Amino acid sequence: MSTNLPGLTQRLLHSFFVLLLIGLSISVQADTGPASQPATSSQLLADLLENPETRDQLIRELRALATAEEGAADSEQLTLVQQVADTTQAFAQQLTTQILNALDAISTLGQTEWHLLVPHALNFLYVIIATLASYLVLRKLAIPLFRYANNLVNTQPGAGRLLTRLGVVLGAWVVDLLTILLAWVAGYSIALFLIGELGEMETVQSLFLNAFLVIELFKAMVRLFFSARYDRLRLLPFCAETAAYWNAWLARISSFIGYGMLLLVPVVNFYLAPALGHLLSLIIMLIAFAYALAIILQNKKRVALNISEQAEQADFAFTTVLLNMLSRSWHLLAIAYFAGLLLVTAIRPEDALPVMLQASLQTLLAIVVGLFISALLTQMISRQMRISDELKQRFPALEQRLNEFIPTSLKVVRLVIMLVVFAFVLDAWSLFNVSDWLNSEAGTRIIGSALSVAIILLVAKLLWIAFASWVEHQLNPTTGRGAASARQRTLLKLLSNAVMITLIVFTVMITLAELGLNIGPLIAGAGVVGLAIGFGAQTLVKDVITGVFIQLENAINTGDVVTADGITGTAENLTIRSLGLRDRFGTYHLIPFSSITSVSNYMRGYGYHVGEYGVAYREDTDEVIVHLRAAFDELMSDPEVRDNIMDDLEVQGVTALADNSVNIRVRIKTLPGAQWSIGRAYNRLVKRHLDAAGIEIPFPHLTLxxxxxxxxxxxxxxxxxxxxxxxxxxxxxxxxxxxxxxxxxxxxxxxxxx
Structure with a gap:
């Protein structure tokens, strides 16, 4: 059992001082002479404990305190149970009292003089007929406007068309509202000037007109989403049959509840008895709940299937998950709504409908605004950004980067909109107070941090797009500076990696700081971890340092053919730590810089095709050289090959008197990287020229x-x-x-x- 120590100590001190005062009074009564000396606190306490009466009282006080503490502890454990029990008991007692009072009121109905109510009923009936007739006439007059608006709407996708469509739909809705208001004004005018005494109106007539206004406004809101006659004036994507079904159902149940709660119940309260009106409101809501329950269960699977189809078409993962959850639980939410309306009516019959109507309208308004903004953003996402041809020529990938960045940002905004709509829905049902949370310290801090983080991420992304576009501009051969060299491409690639890592690190650090995390220990810890990694990963450090010096010395660039660590291939990838080579067989080799002791680059300045051609000993070497030059002349006749050759044929003469041949060496200077193709083409021509001249190219012989x-x-x-x-x-x-x-x-x- 938990004990409240401060409270117990306070009570003990209180009891002690009470008993001390009692002891003081007793001691004062015992001292009768003026010559008595004042007693000290120790003497008073001793007298208090020696007195049997005060001692017994102190013991009783301490036991009472202990019993009270035990009861308080038990009450803490039973608080929730007691609250539930008390609430249930109060509800049952209130409901029973209302039923008993209603039965008493019904027993007195026989004493009512009903014939006196006939004139009032006739006047009331005239007002109803006049108001409804005015409304029907005005609706007929407004039909051409609705048809014109329906034909004016363009259902093609696009943000501009969506705004235009929304404007037309809202304009038609305003016309619908005006017909309702004019019919309401006409009903008031008829009630004031044509029925009954001039300038006077009965209460029941005013109740009907107000109920008519509220109910028809609600129906107009329903028609905004479930317009049965005009397909293009319907905001929700339903077919005409489905829209007509739900429009009719919502119109019936809203008319039943509205006229029952806003007209019939107040009339019964005013003319008969409030208890009877309470019972009537409960009966109305029970019937409405039973009717709604039947309709909901009847359409459970069909609505779930429609919502699931919308979820499959959604392009946002959060929307898909939300719609899938809604498809499985929409009927539970609808049943809970009507059950809550019934419960509130039973508990607070006097203001049940206004409270539920306000909450429903706020919920509907939040959802409508959220859906509209979400739809507008969807249209914006579906559109691709376009840049001018000049910018596209200078920055070919800029348009693609923007089109990749903007949809992601808009999807985040859509997620925020959904959260805001959810918060306002909770606020409508008093489950969450948005205004208090925004004015609170926690709300201000969270909103401020969220905005700061969003701005930081936006700035970081824009900086990366700007830097990547600058790199692209530097590498673009159409910018006027010509094609970038291999060294420029390599250095810019390494610089891009370094800038990206730097942006990520700084963005993460600043974001964590904005979220309230102390990044000082994180930076210190990262330094310690980096030092430990440096000692444990010396090879990695060596890779990085060697890679830096290789880049500074311009030893390797992307696209160069090099020999490194005994492997010859094309440099495909260069990082700060390793070199990626692709050999002539297509094998990719990843070589750490620390294992490279020497680099042979075949792409610096120029290259040479060095060819040694052996002929038989009986052949004249001078004649052979003539034919070698003739082969080179034929090679130079090809324009594509000639562009890759930088100098004339260099004949270096006889290099060896080998076992089976006399070797003659020639050399052709070419552009870097072209020496292999030039060599293959020259070898082909040498073979043809020597064969045509009958010059023997020896091959290995076997002597028996x-x-x-x-x-x-x-x-x-x-x-x-x-x-x-x-x-x-x-x-x-x-x-x-x-x-x-x-x-x-x-x-x-x-x-x-x-």
Whole structure:
């Protein structure tokens, strides 16, 4: 059992001082002479404890305090249960009292003089007929305007068309409201000047006219979403049949509840008895609840299916989730709404309908405004931004970046709008007070932080778009500066990575600071962690440092053909830590800079095709050189090849008297990267020219040695000529011409068999 120590101590001190005063009074009564000395506090306390009466009173006081503390602890545990029980009991007692009072009022109805109410009833009936007739006539007169507005609406997508459509729909709705107001004014005028005494109106007539105004305004709001006759004046995407169904249902139930609660119940309260009016309001709401429950359960699956179809068409993930949740629980929300209306009517019959009507209108208004803004943003998202041709030429990817950034931002805004709508809906039903929260310290802090974070993210994104566009401008060959060099492309790529990482880090840090987090310990911790990582990852640090110096020395650029760490390939990717090479077989190699001890770059300034061509020893080398030059001349006749050759053929002469050939070296100076294609083309032409001149290009030979005699002479080689008889060749389907010498036997035979 928990005990409130400060409260217990206070009570004990209070009891002690009370008893102390009692003891003082007793001691004062005991001291009768003026010569008695004043007693000290110790003496008074001793007298207090020695007195049986005061001692017993102190003990009773302490026990009462202990009992009170136990009861308070038990009451804390039973508070919720007691509140529920008390609320249920009060509701049941109030409902029972209303029913009993209504039964008493019904028993007295026989004493009412009904014949006196006939003139008032006739006047009331005249007002009803006149008002409704005026309304029907005005609606007929307004039909051409509605048709014109319906034909004027353009349902094609687009933000401008959406605003135009909204303006036309609201204009038609204003016409609808004007017909209601004019009919209401006509009813008031007839009641004041044509029915009854001039300038006077009965209460029941005023009640009807006010109920007519409220109910028809609500129906006009319903027609704004479920217009049955004019498809283009309907805000919600329903077919005509569905819209007509819900329009009729909502019109019936709103008329039943409205005229019952705003007209019939006040009339019964005024002319009969308030208790009977309370019972009548409860009966009206019970009937409305039963009718609404039947309609909701009847359309449960159909409405859920329609909402699910809308969820599948939604392009925003949050909207899809929200609509899917609504498709599964819309009937529960509708039932809860009518059940709450019934409960409020039973508890507060005097102001139940105004309270529910205000909450419903605020909810509907919040949803309508939210849907309109969301639809407008959807139309804006669907549109692609367009920039001028001049900007597109200078910044080819700027339009794509903007079209990727703006839809994301607008989707975030749509999410914020949904949250705001949800807050206003909760505020309408007194579940959340928006104004108090906005004026509170927490609300101000959250709104301020959210706006600050949004501005920070927006500025960071715009800075990145501006920087990326600048990099693109520098690399664009149509900007007047020509194509960027490989070094510029490499450095700008590394700079882009560095700027992106810097923006991300600073954005995260500033965002955390705006959210109220102390980033000082975070920065200090990051420094300690970085130091620890530096000691534990020395290779990584070495990679970074080596990469920095390689870039400073312009050793490798993107697109260069290099040899690094024994691997030759094209540099596809350069980071601050590693080099990505693609070799001629298509294999991608990722090489850390720390493992690169030397770099061979084949793309600096120029390249050479170095060719060594071997000819037989019997060939004239000068003649060979002439043919090599002729092959080069033919190579230069190709315009595409000639543009890649920087100088004339360089003949370096005979470089070696090899075992089987005489080698002659030539060299062709080319543009960097073209030496391989030039070499392949030149080799093809050299082979053709040497073959045409009958110059032998030697290839490896095999020499057979049969031994030698003692005098040094070589013995004759033993050669057997093998021939196949014609009869046997015919058996095998071979040529039957005369026998020819063959150097090898038939497959599956040997020389002995032959």
């Amino acid at each position: 040695y049969f031994g030698q005699n003692k005098d040094g002479s070589a013995p004759p080689a033993a050669l057997n000529l093998v021939s196949t008889p014609a009869s046997r060749r015919a058996e095998k389907g071979l040529n039957t011409q005369p026998d020819q010498a063959r150097s090898n036997p038939e497959p599956g035979t040997d020389f002995d068999e032959v």
